[in-house]
Amino acid sequence: MKNNALLIFTRNLELGKVKTRLAKTIGDEKALKTYKDLLLHTMKVTQSLDYDKFVFYDKTIDYNDLWAGFSYKERLQSGADVGVRMQDAFQQLFELGYQNCIIIGSDLFDLQDSHINEAFSKLKYNVDVIGPAEDGGYYLLGLKKVIPSLFKNKNWGTAAVLSDTMKDLENYKMEFTETLNDSDTFEDLEKSSYYKTLKSNLNNG
Template sequence: MKTKALLIFTRNPELGKVKTRLAKTIGDENALTVYKDLLLHTKNVTHAIDCDKFVFYDTAIINDDIWLDEFYIKKLQASGDLGDRMQQAFDSLFGMGYKHCVIVGSDLFDLRASQIEMAFKKLENNDAVLGPAEDGGYYLLGLNQSNKDVFQNKEWGTATVFEATVNDLEGKKVTLLETLNDIDTFEDLSRSDYNCSLFENKIKVKHN
């Protein structure tokens, strides 16, 4: 067992249940395509990072998918809101003996392995690492020990999450990574590296 653990939170890729805000513009099928591409990007970015890697599914573990057992350990997210689920995931891995734990979502075409590796490096001399998202949330959180405060009393999915988390880490040694764009809406998607040309005609038809 390594001392570093990467937690990847995912949603099961099901039609009509992922990227629902994006789907309002490009439709459920296209939103599912985008999310599957986001999952693939996240897998490609993370598979070679030197740490133990855990994929936490939201509803059910899928045995035969892109997350190969050779590289990823599969777990199911706990019940409760996002904060409850993240807290229990962190607690479980710290309980297993890991010293540095970093969580990322699966919503960023801008995510790179170097950012995750930098987060682990920063945890050697800091209590926490945060990767701010442009929408006011965060795309990455790294901790060296359990801290339930950062997971409680948050309005998840709003622009207040990053600031509230920083406030909860007052008195701790915290470092920030660069700000990235996570994908929730078509505007987010259009600012990313993703090729949106496939959806242009559908969007024009819907807006007319």
């Protein structure tokens, strides 16, 4: 019986289409380079994890990118907004027979494999697990079943997402993982453990 599945949401690498808030400070080309680094970090953190792993692209599946040659199954996001797309992705995996599903984004230089392992461990005894982000959203969501209200009536990308999600989970057994910092703005990057490397790359790029 299939048990654990890790879902990784990514954006296709398109100039001017990724890290748009960051690009307002450092420009489109450096924002694209930063997102490439974020994807590489996410891959390095997850590639050795002993779960079935699925990469969900936002527009088209790229069979020749950095995920190729590793144990990632590639799928396409579907839906008008991120809530619909996440719900659809979860539903796909539960229909395949997985019992515990965790979704993460690809925006965190501070994410480590220990955060994901901890979340799967906690999901054994809870209906859901959340990894809060410092900006008021979340970087990780683990579920044992689809809870439709989690994906509806949310102002995605705002500081209200986590608090609104918590209201939907009042009657469910849940736990949290460590609060981490998304890398959406230049101020976010300055807080990141990866900032020194990024600063060097950006200065030389």
